[in-house]
Amino acid sequence: MTPATPATSAIDEAARCSYQARHLHEPLAGTAPHAVYWVLVEQPGPWGRDALTQSHLAPDFGRALTDWASTAAADAPVRVGVIRRPGRHADSLEGITSRTVLIAASGPEQNQLQIRRVDDAREILTWDLPSLMGSPQQETNGTNGTNAATATNALLICTNARRDQCCALLGRPLAAQLAQQTGASNTQVWETSHLGGHRFAPTLVDLPSGYLFGGSTASTRSVDACRGRSSLPPPAQAAELAVMRQLEWTHPSPLAVRGGDGGGDYTVTAPDHTTFHVSVVQQVLPPRPESCGKARVPGISWRAAITR
Numbered sequence: 001m002t003p004a005t006p007a008t009s010a011i012d013e014a015a016r017c018s019y020q021a022r023h024l025h026e027p028l029a030g031t032a033p034h035a036v037y038w039v040l041v042e043q044p045g046p047w048g049r050d051a052l053t054q055s056h057l058a059p060d061f062g063r064a065l066t067d068w069a070s071t072a073a074a075d076a077p078v079r080v081g082v083i084r085r086p087g088r089h090a091d092s093l094e095g096i097t098s099r100t101v102l103i104a105a106s107g108p109e110q111n112q113l114q115i116r117r118v119d120d121a122r123e124i125l126t127w128d129l130p131s132l133m134g135s136p137q138q139e140t141n142g143t144n145g146t147n148a149a150t151a152t153n154a155l156l157i158c159t160n161a162r163r164d165q166c167c168a169l170l171g172r173p174l175a176a177q178l179a180q181q182t183g184a185s186n187t188q189v190w191e192t193s194h195l196g197g198h199r200f201a202p203t204l205v206d207l208p209s210g211y212l213f214g215g216s217t218a219s220t221r222s223v224d225a226c227r228g229r230s231s232l233p234p235p236a237q238a239a240e241l242a243v244m245r246q247l248e249w250t251h252p253s254p255l256a257v258r259g260g261d262g263g264g265d266y267t268v269t270a271p272d273h274t275t276f277h278v279s280v281v282q283q284v285l286p287p288r289p290e291s292c293g294k295a296r297v298p299g300i301s302w303r304a305a306i307t308r
Contacts, residue, residue: 015292016165016166016169016292017164017166017198017199017201017288017289017290017291017292017294018166018170018198018199018200018201020199020288020289021199021200021288022215022216024285024286024288026199026200026285026288026299026301027301027302027303028200028214028215028225028226028227028228029226029227029228029237029238029241029242029301029302029304030227030228030234030235030237030238030241030301030302030304031196031197031200031212031214031227031228031234031237031301032196032197032205032210032211032212032227032228032229032230032232032234032237033079033195033196033197033212033230034077034230034231034232034233034234035077035078035079035106035210035230035231036073036076036077036078036105036106036107036210036230036231037072037073037076037077037078037079037103037104037105037106037129037133038078038079038080038081038102038103038104038106038205038207038210038230039065039069039072039078039079039080039081039101039102039103039124039129040080040081040082040083040101040102040156040190040192041057041065041080041081041082041083041099041101041121041124042082042083042084042099042100042101043055043056043057043082043083043084043099044056044084044085045084046162047082047160047161047162047193048162049160049162049163050062051081051082051160051162051163051193051194052065052066052080052081052082052193054162055082057082057121061121061122064122064125065080065124065125066080068080068124068125072127072128072129073129073130074130076107076129076130078129079230081192081193081194081195082192082193083100083102083156083190083191083192083193084190084191085179085190085191086157086172086175086176086178086179086189086190086191087176087179097119098117098118098119099117099118099121100115100116100117101115101116101117101118101121101124102114102115102154102156102188102190102207103115103116103129103132103133104154104207104208104210105129105133105208106207106208106209106210106229106230106231107231108231108254108256110133110134111208111209111254112133112208113151113152113153113154113207113208114132114133115151115154115188151186151187151188152186152187153186153187153188153206153207153208153209154187154188154189154190154206154207155178155182155187155188155189155190155204155205155206155207156189156190156191156192156195156204156205156207157171157172157174157175157178157189157190157191157192157202157203157204158171158191158192158193158194158195158198158201158202158203158204159171159172159175159191159192160192160193160194160198163193163194163198163291164198164199164201164291164292165292166198166199166201166292167194167198167201167202167203169201170201170202171191171201171202171203171204172191173202174202174204174218174219175189175190175191177219178204178219192205195212197212197214197227198291198292199288199289199290199291200214200215200218200227201214202214202215202218202219203218203227204218205230206221209229209252209254210229210230210231211226211227211228211229211230211252212226212227212228212229212230213225213226213227214227221251221252222250222251222252223241223244223245223249223250223251223252226241226244226252228240228241229252229254232257234302235260235264235266235280235282235302235304236257236259236266236280237302238280238302238303238304239257239259239266239268239278239280239304240252240254240255240257240268241304242268242278242304242305242306243255243268243270243276243278243306246276246306247270255268255269255270255271256268256269259278264279264280265277265278265279265280265307266278266279266280266304276306277306277307277308278304278305278306278307279304279305279306279307280302280303280304280305281302281303282300282301282302282303283300283301283302283303284298284299284300285298285299285300285301286298286299287299
């Protein structure tokens with residue numbers, strides 16, 4: 001194959017959704033998916049665009065898992081996906097007898113990560129998430145898998161190439177880098193399927209905090225690279241991040257956020273009980289592709305201003 005010329009490479013890069021998002025300075029705040037619970041199932045090998053139904057998982061199980069997530073925790077949103085270890089991915093199931101399942105609760109009243117091993121992933125469809133997350137991690141139960149590790153947090157980097165090429169091109173090197181950095185620490189690093197917002201690639205989620213990060217400085221997990229806390233709806237994410245910037249915090253940490261879910265006025269309380277009133281309004285962005293190869297469409301963002 002003839003190597004691409006520098007001009008061709010530049011054009012290819014400029015066509016990528018992540019390149020255009022960066023050069024349009026599309027805001028990150030308020031772009032995290034809304035999820036209180038996260039359930040990630042280990043699935044080595046290649047993934048299709050919809051990794052739950054286009055991988056070595058049985059497609060009917062992938063569809064059932066999606067349906068289960070819609071009712072698994074009453075009114076609390078649940079996000080499901082698949083994960084695999086960083087590195088090369090052989091197209092084989094040889095030696096796979098059980099799977100790791102990450103379960104995280106990232107809400108204000110529950111902030112917990114459990115890592116379990118299951119012999120049959122269909123067990124997940126019988127789980128009651130609020131009850132499960134209320135039990136100690138070390139507890140073992142035949143219907144809930146068995147405790148597999150004592151890691152205190154997990155970093156999941158989107159590498160779902162069939163969903164968007166930016167996630168593979170930018171996400172896989174970051175996953176390898178973070179896996180090497182964490183080493184034998186209490187942090188596990190995984191590649192994960194679609195996290196939403198691949199134009200912010202590389203994008204990652206830190207569990208159980210639920211904070212998502214994106215862009216060229218995602219690895220710093222700083223306030224400037226933060227997309228928001230998943231347990232909050234998008235406008236509330238923007239309100240929380242505005243107060244963190246006001247406080248000159250370097251890294252995000254949960255604040256008490258109260259107010260309307262659809263935007264408007266929010267009250268955000270700092271650890272020292274200082275109260276901030278934040279006004280959040282929706283803005284229309286210039287047209288840009290939401291994914292590589294798609295047509296340009298106007299976007300939206302959330303502008304947060306501290307009023308007093």
